[in-house]
Amino acid sequence: MGAGFEHALRNELAEIPRLLEAVEDFCAREGVPPAMVFSVTLALDEIVTNVVSYGFDDGDAHVIRVSLSLGDGLLTTEVEDDGRPFDPLQRPDPDVSANLDDRTVGGLGIFLVKRMMDDVRYVRAEGRNHLVMVKHLAP
Amino acid sequence: MEVTMSSNGPVLLVTIKGRLDGNTSPGLERDLLGRIQAGETTIVMDFADVDYVSSAGLRVMMVAAKRVRAAHGSVVLCAINDNVLEVLRLSGFHTFFRILPSVAEAMTDVTGTS
Numbered sequence: 001m002g003a004g005f006e007h008a009l010r011n012e013l014a015e016i017p018r019l020l021e022a023v024e025d026f027c028a029r030e031g032v033p034p035a036m037v038f039s040v041t042l043a044l045d046e047i048v049t050n051v052v053s054y055g056f057d058d059g060d061a062h063v064i065r066v067s068l069s070l071g072d073g074l075l076t077t078e079v080e081d082d083g084r085p086f087d088p089l090q091r092p093d094p095d096v097s098a099n100l101d102d103r104t105v106g107g108l109g110i111f112l113v114k115r116m117m118d119d120v121r122y123v124r125a126e127g128r129n130h131l132v133m134v135k136h137l138a139p
Numbered sequence: 140m141e142v143t144m145s146s147n148g149p150v151l152l153v154t155i156k157g158r159l160d161g162n163t164s165p166g167l168e169r170d171l172l173g174r175i176q177a178g179e180t181t182i183v184m185d186f187a188d189v190d191y192v193s194s195a196g197l198r199v200m201m202v203a204a205k206r207v208r209a210a211h212g213s214v215v216l217c218a219i220n221d222n223v224l225e226v227l228r229l230s231g232f233h234t235f236f237r238i239l240p241s242v243a244e245a246m247t248d249v250t251g252t253s
Contacts, residue, residue, distance in 0.1 A: 013161050038191070038222040045193050049161040096231030100208060105201050108230050109194035115229050 002071020046109035055083025156188040159196030180212025187218035217245035
């Protein structure tokens with residue numbers, strides 16, 4: 001048996017801190033180690049910030065759904081939105097070994113998600129983006 | 140988030156308290172780039188009270204570093220907690236930022252005195 005958490009937010013950046021606080025509260029209640037909570041909240045922040053900033057072309061209000069589930073040694077996080085199709089995993093990684101002059105600004109958010117999560121999957125289904133991020137609880 | 144900027148002789152000390160994220164980073168970017176534009180290009184950023192930095196915060200740091208380098212100045216980071224340090228390392232920022240344990244060491248380092 002595992003524990004679960006669901007949260008819906010509007011497509012506004014100002015909604016994100018409350019989402020992350022709720023995730024932190026859930027993780028604290030379930031005894032998730034602090035370093036892992038940091039990774040999961042950061043990954044969620046990056047994905048939801050992207051969806052809010054670039055996902056919608058119509059200027060209308062949309063609902064983004066976030067769910068977490070904890071079980072079988074895994075913390076699984078899903079972000080679901082009805083924005084335009086966008087698979088963040090197709091974005092090329094930045095060259096993090098380049099020197100400062102050659103570094104381009106941007107592109108680090110998705111890169112951090114891929115590095116901090118153990119598994120990330122994207123699915124487009126029935127007009128909605130689903131991004132699933134998995135973190136193993138044991139090292 | 141709360142940001143304090145104070146000029147200490149030639150050094151601009153930027154003290155950040157709180158979360159450096161998509162909501163708070165644009166304000167820091169505007170203020171910091173304004174100070175750099177005004178000629179304050181020797182900068183110490185104090186992260187002692189920063190428990191969270193997302194890519195939006197990394198963006199501000201990189202933009203500031205590029206502007207400062209163009210002006211032959213420097214940015215030194217200090218007092219960074221382990222989680223934030225991991226984000227900087229994954230992003231390769233440790234290769235172009237000096238990162239020191241304390242404000243005192245950063246101030247000494249950046250002014251070249253001992």
